Amino acid sequence: MMSDYDAIVVGAGNAGSAAAITMASKGLSVLLIDRSDPPGTKNLSGGVLWGNDLAKILPKWQSEAPLERFIQDKKIGFLTEKSSIIIDFKTKIFEENKVGHTVLRSKFDPWLAKKAKEAGATVIPGITVESLVKKDGKVIGVEESGDVVTSNVVILAEGINPRLAIEAGLRPPLQDWEVSVGVKEIIKLSPQKIEDRFNLSSTSGLASEYIMGNLGELNAGAFFYTNKDSISLGIVAPMERLRENGVIHTYDIIEQFKEHPSIAPLIDGGTVAEYGAHMIPEGGLEMVPQLFGDGYMIVGDSAGFGFSNGLVLQGMNYAFLSGILAGEAAVEAKSRNDFSSSSLSAYKRKLDNSYVLKDLRTFKDIRKVTNNKSMYTTYPKMLESILLEMLWERGQPKKKVREILGSCAADLNVGKLKTATDFYYMYRRM
Amino acid sequence: MDIKERLGKTKYDIDKSYAHITVDDRICEKCPHHFCVMACPAQCYTLQDGKLNFQYEDCVECGTCSIACDQGSVKWNFPKAGKGVIYKYG
Numbered sequence: 001m002m003s004d005y006d007a008i009v010v011g012a013g014n015a016g017s018a019a020a021i022t023m024a025s026k027g028l029s030v031l032l033i034d035r036s037d038p039p040g041t042k043n044l045s046g047g048v049l050w051g052n053d054l055a056k057i058l059p060k061w062q063s064e065a066p067l068e069r070f071i072q073d074k075k076i077g078f079l080t081e082k083s084s085i086i087i088d089f090k091t092k093i094f095e096e097n098k099v100g101h102t103v104l105r106s107k108f109d110p111w112l113a114k115k116a117k118e119a120g121a122t123v124i125p126g127i128t129v130e131s132l133v134k135k136d137g138k139v140i141g142v143e144e145s146g147d148v149v150t151s152n153v154v155i156l157a158e159g160i161n162p163r164l165a166i167e168a169g170l171r172p173p174l175q176d177w178e179v180s181v182g183v184k185e186i187i188k189l190s191p192q193k194i195e196d197r198f199n200l201s202s203t204s205g206l207a208s209e210y211i212m213g214n215l216g217e218l219n220a221g222a223f224f225y226t227n228k229d230s231i232s233l234g235i236v237a238p239m240e241r242l243r244e245n246g247v248i249h250t251y252d253i254i255e256q257f258k259e260h261p262s263i264a265p266l267i268d269g270g271t272v273a274e275y276g277a278h279m280i281p282e283g284g285l286e287m288v289p290q291l292f293g294d295g296y297m298i299v300g301d302s303a304g305f306g307f308s309n310g311l312v313l314q315g316m317n318y319a320f321l322s323g324i325l326a327g328e329a330a331v332e333a334k335s336r337n338d339f340s341s342s343s344l345s346a347y348k349r350k351l352d353n354s355y356v357l358k359d360l361r362t363f364k365d366i367r368k369v370t371n372n373k374s375m376y377t378t379y380p381k382m383l384e385s386i387l388l389e390m391l392w393e394r395g396q397p398k399k400k401v402r403e404i405l406g407s408c409a410a411d412l413n414v415g416k417l418k419t420a421t422d423f424y425y426m427y428r429r430m
Numbered sequence: 431m432d433i434k435e436r437l438g439k440t441k442y443d444i445d446k447s448y449a450h451i452t453v454d455d456r457i458c459e460k461c462p463h464h465f466c467v468m469a470c471p472a473q474c475y476t477l478q479d480g481k482l483n484f485q486y487e488d489c490v491e492c493g494t495c496s497i498a499c500d501q502g503s504v505k506w507n508f509p510k511a512g513k514g515v516i517y518k519y520g
Contacts, residue, residue, distance in 0.1 A: 037512040042491060044520045126512030150485070161493035162482030163508060174497050181494050183471045185436065186519040230519065239497055244470040250494070251433040274519045275436040277471035363501040 002121045003393055005031045005122075007330050008142055008151040010129050010164060012039035013105075015155030015300025015317035015326075017112040021057045022327025028334055031149060031225065034114050037126030040109020043159070044184060044278040046223045047232040047315060048207050050102045053320035058115060060096060064106040068227035071100035073198070074110075076311045078380035079222070081214045084262035087382050087390040088185035095204065102205050102225045102232065104186075132168045132296070139168070139295035140342075152339040154296045157323065159278040170296065171289035176239040177367070178283030178304065178398065184234035191229050197266065198226055203368050209311055213380025217251065217373045218247050221310060224259045224266070231267060232256065236280060236313065238370070242275035243372040258417045262372025280315065281306040292344040294376070297326040307359055309430055314339070318356050325350040365429045374414070374422055382408050432514065433473045437488050445513035449486045450506075457503035458482040469498035471476045 007023050009016045012034035015282065018034040036042040048074065049070060054061045072094050072341035077086030094100065115401070133141040133148055141150035142164075156165050164405060165171045191202065198206045208224040212235070220237040235254045238354035242250065257263060283289060299305075321397045329347035333339045351357045385408040389399060409419065451474075458464075464482060466475040472488045475495065483499055496506035508514075 035508055036516065040517050041518075041520065043513070044517055106517040107520075109520070110443065128508045128510050159510070161491075161496070163506075174493075176497060180496060181469065183490070232519075237466065241492075242469055243463075243498070244463055246463070248466050249433075249473070250471045251436070251469055255431065272431060272436055272439050274517065275433075275440050275490075276515070276517055276520070277490050277494065278499075325480060337486075418444050 003140070003150040003152050005149070005151040006334055007031070007153050007155060008033065008149060009155045009302075010142060010300075011157035011159055011161055012113040012123065012125070012158055013043050013300060014112065014316050015107060015302075015323035016058060016155065017109070017116045018054070018320045018323030019155045019299060019327040019330075020116035020121040020362065021119045021259070022324050023330050024059070024116060025119040026329060026331045027120075029166070030116070030121035031128055031151065032113065032121045032123045033123050033127050034123075035128040036344070038110040039113040039123060039125040041106045043104070043105040043109050044276045046104050046182065046184065046234060047102045047104065047225045047314060048100055048167050048228070050100050050314065050317040052099055052218045053317055054322060055267075056324060058383070060151055066103070068102040068104060069200070069203060070094070071102070071207045072200070072204035073206040075208035076210075076211050077208070078211045078383060079260055080380050082261060083384045084210075084260070085380070085387065086208070089121065097144065100207070102207065102227050121398060122263075125193060129164060132164050133396070134168065135409060137294060139293070152295065153333065153344065155300050155326050155330070156298045157217040157223045157295060157300050158302045160281055160301040162298070165289070165298060165302060170293065170298065176243060178281065178287040179251050180236045180238045180280045180308075181242065181277065182234055182236045182280050182283045183250050183277045184275075185254060185258075185272055185276060186274040187231040187233060187267045189231055189267070189270040189271045193269065194226050200226065209313065211310055211376055211380060212257065213247075213376055215242060215256065215376070217377060218253070219247070219370065219373060219376045220253055221313070223313070224263065225402060226341045229271050230273060231268070231270060232264075236281065280308070280313070282308050282367070282370070288360065292329075292341060292347050294341045295339055297329065297344055297347050299323045299326045305356055305360075307363065308370060309363065309366050321354055322351065325354060331349065345358055363429070369426050369429050372426075373417070378414050381412055382414075385411065437467045439470060440490065441516045441518055442487070443513050443516055444487050445509050448469045448510055450509040450511070450514065451484070451486050451489060453482070453484045455482070455500050457469045461501050461503070466495045466504070469494050
């Protein structure tokens with residue numbers, strides 16, 4: 001029996017649309033279905049897009065895509081109750097390359113879906129696929145309200161809530177350790193204020209990421225990005241830690257971040273324009289499911305493709321690349337007219353040879369670092385104490401760094417051995 | 431800023447005829463932790479006099495409660511036909 005399409009892609013996010021563009025531009029008949037209308041307007045990210053992979057399918061993305069500001073200034077640091085300790089990395093190299101940009105997904109994703117349409121894909125928004133259709137163990141299509149559409153291959157780009165994959169038994173339900181909860185707000189601020197306040201030009205931007213050392217053992221991080229005329233800010237907290245320390249609402253954590261003495265002045269005069277939330281895959285290699293089978297492939301967040309080490313949080317680049325590689329595998333499968341598991345295994349081989357699975361393998365133990373409570377409790381405070389001793393004149397005799405470290409460790413009740421092993425493991429795993 | 435006020439800034443097309451998430455009151459009654467109340471970023475789960483109340487209208491479809499609930503009470507689906515949250519910024 002002839003299928004209706006060569007490929008059906010479920011989900012018009014970065015992974016799904018990248019897969020659709022890759023396949024449609026090689027002549028495959030592609031149906032891209034998204035549950036929102038316009039497509040992509042249920043999607044939400046912190047907001048920094050690294051576009052190296054996007055350039056492979058859309059070489060002119062930097063001039064055509066609805067981008068906000070290119071990242072010129074990258075800050076990483078620690079917040080304690082009263083202090084912030086920041087490394088400010090501002091470089092001409094970012095300005096010369098302009099690969100990292102802030103984006104607003106409700107503008108960016110509809111554009112990307114439009115590019116899929118221009119490449120020849122049929123794009124249907126506002127339809128929630130209810131189930132996968134299987135025959136003799138092979139995925140052969142999708143179903144909604146009794147309507148069945150068939151294809152040789154279904155690419156599952158459902159995002160972090162992979163309902164179809166779970167219901168079809170293609171992956172187990174998500175567990176605490178696999179996800180973090182991200183909560184985000186858009187704060188409107190005039191371009192003039194943004195540029196003056198953060199020392200930016202009309203096109204350059206700032207991306208800051210923080211370890212929140214003021215929230216006990218929640219192991220929460222926070223981000224702060226500049227858009228053209230707004231700020232994207234939010235918090236990220238691991239589900240495991242939230243459950244263990246469950247005495248604070250996730251919607252209050254973001255308020256605490258906004259009220260921090262070093263953050264509040266940055267959004268002064270701004271107004272909240274949108275509130276949203278999204279989960280983030282943080283389980284690393286262990287959460288990656290079987291990525292392909294007879295008639296299907298899994299890409300992007302649904303596959304658990306993301307990278308986090310507490311200070312760096314990336315997912316959109318992994319989405320683009322996994323979508324492109326799945327698209328390529330489908331194109332090759334079409335040329336063989338073979339969409340069996342063994343034919344689609346080319347997708348996995350491509351991932352193995354790309355930074356997607358290489359990164360997940362290299363950093364397979366990173367959760368032991370991001371799970372280390374001392375990273376969020378003891379060490380930010382220790383750093384603060386050291387800086388106070390060194391940089392604050394209090395009319396008292398000065399101490400050598402060694403003594404400062406010793407007294408800080410004693411104050412915070414941490415052993416030298418614990419500290420030494422923590423840093424050794426961070427060094428080994430980061 | 432109160433969470434209800436913040437949620438008021440977000441755009442929705444609420445499906446009045448279909449609740450995409452449902453909870454089983456009998457299970458919630460016996461729940462030892464009600465972690466959903468802390469975890470849900472949209473305050474869809476609240477406790478009143480020890481009893482769990484749920485509303486889906488403010489849901490931003492993040493899926494957090496589907497994992498937070500380990501008692502088997504939350505039945506979680508996507509809204510139908512483009513209904514639910516519609517981000518203007520995302």
